[in-house]
Structure formats: structure tokens, C-alpha cells
Amino acid sequence: MKLLRYLALAVMGVTAPHVQAQTPAASSSEILLQLKKLNVTGSVLYIAAHPDDENTRLLAYLASERKLRTGYLSLTRGDGGQNLIGKEQGEMLGLIRTQELLAARRTDGAEQFFSRAFDFGFSKNPQETFTFWNKGLVLSDVVWVIRNFKPDVIICRFPTTGEGGHGHHTASAILAEEAFKIAGDPRWFPEQLQYTQVWQPKRIFWNTFNFGGLNTTSESQMKIDVGGYNQLLGKSYGEIAAASRSNHKSQGFGSASTRGESFEYFKQLAGSSAKKDLFDGINTSWSRIPGGTAIQAAISKIIAQxxxxxxxxxxxxxxxxxxxxxxxxxxxxxxxxxxxxxxxxxxxxxxxxxxxxxxxxxxxxxxxxxxxxxxxxxxxxxxxxxxxxxxxxxxxxxxxxxxxxxxxxxxxxxxxxxxPVSQAYSTPYWLQQPHNTGAFIVDDQLMIGKAENGPxxxxxxxxxxxxxxxxxxxxxxxxxxxxxxxxxxxxxxVLPPLTINLPEAVNVFRNGKGRVLSLTVKANKPDVNGRLSVTASGGWYADVEQPEIHLKSAGDEAIIQVYVEPVAGVPSSELKASVRIDGNSYEKSIRRIDYEHIPAQFTLSSATTRLVSIDMYKSGNNIGYIAGAGDEIPSCLQQVGYKVTMLNDDMIEQGDLSAYDAIVTGVRAYNTNPKMQQHYKALMNYVKKGGNLIVQYNTNNRISSVPVDIGPYPFTITRDRVTDEHAAVTFLRPDHAVFHFPNEITQADFDGWIQERGIYFATDSLNKYTKVLSMADPKENAQDGSLLIKAYGRGNFVYAGLAFFRELPAGVPGAYRLFANLLGLPVHEKR
Structure with missing residues (x-):
């Protein structure tokens, strides 16, 4: 036999490894459950907007009690949300949440699908959502998934009438209803029919809910007890649901198990009438298929024996x-x-x-x-x-x-x-091309809807x-x-011979001064010898002093210094890097994600970085930073010349805080650090003695509350926000130092903001704080809780709901200037 020269036959005892943790071997009782599922031919598709929107208890019930083929279509990958476990935002956060959803589906037994829609952040209504999403494109994706998954029944998590709150939620219901009506019509998206066939689901429901203080259920609606116990799995559906939902770790959704009866309610939206059950009158046996009756009988006999x-x-x-x-x-x-x-x-x-x-x-x-x-x-x-x-x-x-x-x-x-030489490099299929504001670009129709790449x-x-x-x-x-x-x-x-990593996605230069950027070239194979070259657009100066690359072993790295200097009158540039080896040019950068709860993830993209020149002055230099859930603010401050010291608990309690001109708490620090209450006295004493304490946003909701004191006087963190990044901003106290020192702040400083103005604004019922800004989303009342400032003793306390954690990493000049002013708020005379 041809393989004998390659064959090493080993005979030994072996224990099953964790293998392919995604598909572990089934126990005998699980095999029996799979046999029973084999005898059911019904399918149901749940549709919502984000990771975590799905009803995991209902999915578990449908998959393992009703034994239906069950799927969840999340229109987005959750790219626009916040991250409780690290610094990743945008596409990288979407990668994490994709894997968390896949882990959830492995737990509850359903399958996972996505559209090309990009989560651009919180949206207050579907009209705003569809200004970012191409409605026709996302609708085509929903139809595509329906035509391929072929559900008998569709279930929406949210209604079209807005009770879901988030504009994406409402938009998901609108798209689901429209897709239900047209998926069976060949006149819609006919280009799909070279790969699949039209499909008309039998009916569509809204899974009404009672949470967040809103009860949309009614005893007049269809209701189903999904709180049963599955003996073959040894778990109730409430227990399975909690384990499934607890996979959403980047959102802090660890959930407690529930046991006993639990009803889900449903309002039918369209399709053939159903009174008692989602599948009233729908044939889910093999008899729906010509020749299937004999298969049904054969499987039934196997189950019995x-x-x-x-x-x-x-x-x-x-x-x-x-x-x-x-x-x-x-x-x-x-x-x-x-x-x-x-x-x-x-x-x-x-x-x-x-x-x-x-x-x-x-x-x-x-x-x-x-x-x-x-x-x-x-x-x-x-x-x-x-x-x-x-x-x-x-x-x-x-x-x-x-x-x-x-x-x-x-x-x-x-x-x-x-x-093969023609093999494409490994990178998530939806990130192979730069996406636009509302959607990923995917040219291969057969990849649309898939959760991830194949092997x-x-x-x-x-x-x-x-x-x-x-x-x-x-x-x-x-x-x-x-x-x-x-x-x-x-x-x-599958990787290129080397990758080139630049220090940041955006590099900021202050007051026209040049500085050195350090590029890291890493070999993915032995004996990499080449020459690094860089180019900067717009006339910016970029020079590599020692461009030759010699890396002996796979994994070796070279740190290359590149001097970059802005050119007057050109506020931004793009730096591109490449290495030439044997006549071929390589220009890929790699970004990796490594968390224990998901498989290793990475993306490959062009080795480029955006360069931004900012006119900005600073007062003070030494900044203490208390880490929160994770953000990039410390490195942003270092780029513009601040010395940043990360403060641990011992340094806060026992160190000399007076050494710091300002102290900043990272996003959600009071949600994630249980010792912040213990630190309250030390931080307030620091402010009293002349320090500036800037507290970035925290959340205050059922998932992540603030059980501690934050400022010198009580205030309440709300869920109020302004999601329109172009919203007009009014200076309520134009004479306040925050607008004048060390930088003059004008309306122009709020140009170019991304995703939102701010989130989790505060209210001050005692009127102890100075509110300096007012802003509003379209057709809404103005909000004044984005920035609260209080002179306390000789120093200043600030609560900042403004989205600095997004704006500074994006290189927004006005956000840098305003943040510098917060850090430099003047010390008051001794009182």
C-alpha cells in the first residue's frame, strides 16, 4: 500500500482528550436523545439583533425537548458594544462575541447564523438604524438564511413597535417580518436561486417578554411551559439556559440556573393560524418527505431496541x-x-x-x-x-x-x-475587506450567514x-x-512568511513634533531576510534608519525604529509598511485575541496606521490610572507626552497620591473593582488636597450596578446617552475653566467624533455638581449629564459620560484637547 512508507502504527491505551472541545463525544444517554431528534423533521429559526438577545431557555427547549432543528440568526456580531473583560472594541469585540455565541449554541443545542450587518453602536429607533444599515442588503441576508435553513416557524425576540428599546432590536423584527413574506417569492433576490431554493415558512411569532420593567406578555397569548427537565441530559432547560447565557462573558452575563415551570408567551404575527402550539398542524415527521415513512419506522425501531x-x-x-x-x-x-x-x-x-x-x-x-x-x-x-x-x-x-x-x-x-500556493491567508471571512459604516463586505454568497470560516x-x-x-x-x-x-x-x-505590527491603529503627534514609532517584524518561518520600507501620505516625513531584516528562526522578532514627522497644514496621514523578500512584498499586520473561554482568534490586515497631528497643550504631566474593564486611554495619553502610572490597590491605599497631577479611573472601574469602595476615602483626600479625579463612565443596571460611593456628593448614573455622534453640543457654562485651560475649546472640537457622544450620563438631584454641556439626539429633550464637575477642597472631581474611550483611540483632536483640560483643571485656593 502506498501509505506504508508514511505509516507508523501505534497500539496503546488512550484516554479521550478535550478534543475539539467544540464536538465532544456523546454519552449513551445523549446518543439516545440524538436518535430521537433524528426522527423529527421540523425546524425553527429565532431572529434578533445581537449576541445575548436570544432566549437561551426557549432555544434549549426547542432543540432538546421538541427535538427540532433550531437556529439563532443574530443580525450583528455585537461589534458596537462595551467590553467587560478587555480592551477590544469594534471588529475585535465582534470576534470575541462571535465565539461566545458559538459556545452558547454548543451548550443549548441550537445553531448560529449572522447577517453582514455591522453593529455601529446604540441606536434609539429603526429609522436611525436603517440610515447606517443598507436595509435591502441585510434583508437579503435574512432571506438567504431562511431559504437555506428552511424553518417551518420563525420567532422574533422583539416587536416592530419599539418595545425592544434599541433601534437594532426593532429593525430586526421589521426585517424578519418582511423576510417571512418574501422568502418564498422567486422575484426577490433571484441571484440567490443559483445556490438555493425559495422557502415559505408556515408562520411567524413574537416571543413576548417581561423584563427591564416592561411586561408585554398576556394570558390571551399562546403560552408554553419551557421549564421542564431532560432526564437524558440530566438538566432542566433553565439550567441549560443559564450555562448557555453565561458564555457571554464580555458582557458580564453570568446567569443563575432556574428550575421548575417557566412559561414563554407568543403573539402570532403572520402565517397559518395557531392556537395552542407553535407547530399546530405542521407535520414534523418523516412522512412529510416522499419515501420517509419507512425511515420513520426504522428509526422508531432502533429507539425502541x-x-x-x-x-x-x-x-x-x-x-x-x-x-x-x-x-x-x-x-x-x-x-x-x-x-x-x-x-x-x-x-x-x-x-x-x-x-x-x-x-x-x-x-x-x-x-x-x-x-x-x-x-x-x-x-x-x-x-x-x-x-x-x-x-x-x-x-x-x-x-x-x-x-x-x-x-x-x-x-x-x-x-x-x-x-496549495493559492491558499488564502487565514482571517475571518467578514474581515477580509475593510467594512463600511453599516455592513461587512462579503463577495462570496456561500459564506454569507456562516458564523465563522471553515478549517x-x-x-x-x-x-x-x-x-x-x-x-x-x-x-x-x-x-x-x-x-x-x-x-x-x-x-x-495559514500565514504569510512574516507580519509587521505597528504600535497603534492611530498614532497621535502633538504640536507638529516628530517622534519615533517602533514597528515589530515577526518571522513565521525560519531564515527570513528582507528589507523594510515605509511610506507616509500627504507629505509627512517617514524614515527607517536600519531597514534590513534578518530573522533566523520562526517566532523571532525585530524591533524597527521609524522616525515620523508631521507636515504643516496636513492634519492626518497614513503610514504603510512592507517587507520585500526575494522579489515579493509582504504587508500584513496581525492582531490576536487570547482568552481562556474562547479559541485563539486573530485577524490579518494591511500593515498601516493612521497618523494624526493635534495642536494641544497640557498642564501637568504625571497621571495615575486605575484600570477598569479595559480601555486604551493610558497609551493614548502616553502618545501625547503624559507619564502614566497604572495604580494597583496597594499604591492607592499606601502610596503618595499627591505625586500625580490627575488620577483617571478606567471605564467601568467601579463595576469591576470590588475595592473601589475601600479606596473612596483615599481618593477623596487626594481631591481635597488639590488633585483632579476623572471618573469615566460606569453602568448602573440589573447586570452591572454601582454599589459604591464615587464622588464627594451623591449622584445617580442613568442609562441616558446621546448616540448621534454629530449631535449639537451647547456649552452651559462657557466661562468654566474646562473650556479655556490649557486649550481653548470650541464647537469645532466636537467635530469628527465616532459612534456616539456619550453613554451612561449622570443626574444630580442635590445640584451639587456643575453641568457644563448639553446635547440631544434628534427629536429628544436635551441632556446635561454627560460631564459633571465639582470643585472639592483644593481639587476637582469629574464624572465623564462622554465617550473618551472611543474618541481618543480614534485620534479625535477635540476629544484629546478636552481631556487634557480635565486633567489640567486648576487647583483652588485653600479654603
């Missing part, structure tokens, strides 16, 4: 059902759909019944196009069953084997997987099980053993 202590005894009958599925005619699109879906389910059940475990593990987590990487493919049959390894196909090479697998023996095949490399395993060939695909992954975490898996990455 299933031996929970010996699942492998069901394999012959399961293989017989597989052959029945293969013989179904696909002339009917619905038959093709259910045949494809049930084959996928059945193949997984057969693997679990046989106790078959398969893995393809590479020796490194990265590989270059055109290169090859050693891979160890392992297979073990852990139950007594007739299984033959017929073929192993990797990197377009197929190898005949005809190897009869012996129970509980681990077979290992060492070989090299080649990566960079995969291998085909052809098994003959009980005499019938069944084909499987396994991803090539990388694994290693961590001394604390144990066995750790990560996806295989």
Missing part, C-alpha cells in the same frame, strides 16, 4: 437507515434538504455508537501557502464494531488502506499535508462501517500540553 449500555449494537440498523437515506430521490427540494441534514446527524450518531475518535494534529499552529506541515492523524475504535479504514485523503492525495480496525487500538499515520486544512476519512462506505471530514488542528491547562487545541493558521 436501543441498549444504553451497548450503543454499538444499533450500528447495523443505523447503517441500514443511512442506505435508505442514500436512496431517497432529491427531485423535491425539501427532500434534498432533510436528506442532507439527517445524513449529517446520522453519521455523527454512528461515530458515537462505535466510539470512534479521529484527529489530525499538526506539529505547529502555523503554515505558509505552498509549504507542507507534518501531521499526525489518529483513529481509534473504542467499541466492538465492523469498521474498516478504507481511505485517508489529505492534501489532494488519496491512499487506499483497507485496514480493519481492532477495538481500543490507536492507529497513528504520520505524513505531511501540503498547502484551513482538513482531511477526508473514508470508513466502511458494517459494509457500507461512510465519508467523514476532520479539521487539521494544532495541540500542545500546557502544564496548568493540560491538553490545549487551537485552529491551524
Amino acid at each position: 436501543y441498549n444504553i449500555q451497548a450503543p454499538e449494537r444499533s450500528i447495523p440498523q443505523l447503517v441500514a437507515v443511512y442506505r435508505q437515506l442514500q436512496s431517497l430521490s432529491e427531485k423535491n427540494p425539501e427532500t434534498h434538504y432533510w436528506k442532507t441534514q439527517k445524513e449529517k446527524e446520522l453519521k455523527a450518531i454512528i461515530l458515537d455508537c462505535a466510539g470512534i475518535w479521529m484527529e489530525a494534529a499538526a506539529t505547529d499552529y502555523k503554515v505558509m501557502p505552498g509549504a507542507s506541515i507534518p501531521v499526525n492523524t489518529q483513529i481509534i475504535l473504542r467499541k466492538k464494531a465492523a469498521v474498516e479504514l478504507e481511505q485517508l485523503v489529505y492534501a489532494a492525495s488519496d491512499t487506499a488502506m483497507q485496514l480493519q480496525l481492532k477495538p481500543n487500538q490507536l492507529y497513528a499515520f504520520k505524513h505531511a499535508d501540503a498547502v 484551513a486544512l482538513s482531511e477526508q476519512v473514508h470508513l466502511k462501517i458494517d459494509g457500507v462506505r461512510i465519508d467523514y471530514e476532520i479539521p487539521v488542528v494544532y495541540k500542545y500540553t500546557d502544564p496548568v491547562k493540560g491538553e490545549v487545541y487551537r485552529p491551524l493558521e
